Amino acid sequence: MAEIDEESHVCDAAVTLAFSVLGKRWNGMIVSSLGGGPSTFVALRRGVAGISDTVLSDRLAGLAEAGLVARTVDAGPPVTVSYALTDSGRGLLPILDQLGTWASANLEIRAR
Amino acid sequence: MAEIDEESHVCDAAVTLAFSVLGKRWNGMIVSSLGGGPSTFVALRRGVAGISDTVLSDRLAGLAEAGLVARTVDAGPPVTVSYALTDSGRGLLPILDQLGTWASANLEIRAR
Numbered sequence: 001m002a003e004i005d006e007e008s009h010v011c012d013a014a015v016t017l018a019f020s021v022l023g024k025r026w027n028g029m030i031v032s033s034l035g036g037g038p039s040t041f042v043a044l045r046r047g048v049a050g051i052s053d054t055v056l057s058d059r060l061a062g063l064a065e066a067g068l069v070a071r072t073v074d075a076g077p078p079v080t081v082s083y084a085l086t087d088s089g090r091g092l093l094p095i096l097d098q099l100g101t102w103a104s105a106n107l108e109i110r111a112r
Numbered sequence: 113m114a115e116i117d118e119e120s121h122v123c124d125a126a127v128t129l130a131f132s133v134l135g136k137r138w139n140g141m142i143v144s145s146l147g148g149g150p151s152t153f154v155a156l157r158r159g160v161a162g163i164s165d166t167v168l169s170d171r172l173a174g175l176a177e178a179g180l181v182a183r184t185v186d187a188g189p190p191v192t193v194s195y196a197l198t199d200s201g202r203g204l205l206p207i208l209d210q211l212g213t214w215a216s217a218n219l220e221i222r223a224r
Contacts, residue, residue: 014212015144016161017219022211023137032127049128066219088218095210099134100126102207106200107129107178 021066026051026059028096031068031085035093038072038084068092133178138163138171140208143180143197147205150184150196180204 022028026048033039033047045056060083063069068089074080085093134140138160145151145159157168172195175181180201186192197205 012144012208012212014216015208016141018208018211018215019134019137019140021215021219022131022134023140025131025135025137028131028135029128032124068218091214091218095207095214096127096130098207098210099130100124102203103130103133104126106180106203107133 021063021068024059024062026055027063028099030056030059030063031089031092032096032100034069034083034085034089035096038082040080040082044083063089133175133180136171136174138167139175140211142168142171142175143201143204144208144212146181146195146197146201147208150194152192152194156195175201 029048029051030044033044036047039047041053041056041060044060045051045053048056051059060069060071064071067086070084070086072082072084074082141160141163142156145156148159151159153168153172156172157163157165160168163171172181172183176183179198182196182198184194184196186194
């Protein structure tokens, strides 16, 4: 009856899984920022323009739970905490690069 | 003074631009679902498990504004409205496939 095949529109489970992490605002940008190497909280907050302390803290906890980011405490003194990508997180970097290339070619920068 | 190079953590502008679209929940899944070909609203809602009518409607309008999705009205009768990826939207599909492959290898499926 329908001309449109409904079966073909079921969203792929693996893509759904990817966006359970990347569909959360800021997560892709945080991973991309950490592509530059281990970072402190403050450096990350400066690198991801517009994010608040509370949200960055929440996102880092979520990315750590998902296994993309590792948090390391150096006893110091002074005590320092740093964040770095795990192997899993680093695996995203070449794909984020491709997304950036696609965006540069296809999206316009808009005022918010 | 700092051991961490702050410059290297500025999130890439192109990646930021990509996540202005993909960092919005559901958008990646909607594009992936439309990878199966043009679809009706109802078929899309079934394909993207868990999305509400209101949110799907909002996201389709946003994706159309961003140039990833085209809306076509067939005068009928009956009048039918269908949604399809543009060339720009189709350009995302191979990257979404890679994200899915990465997710399958690196993320665990969790109960919400």
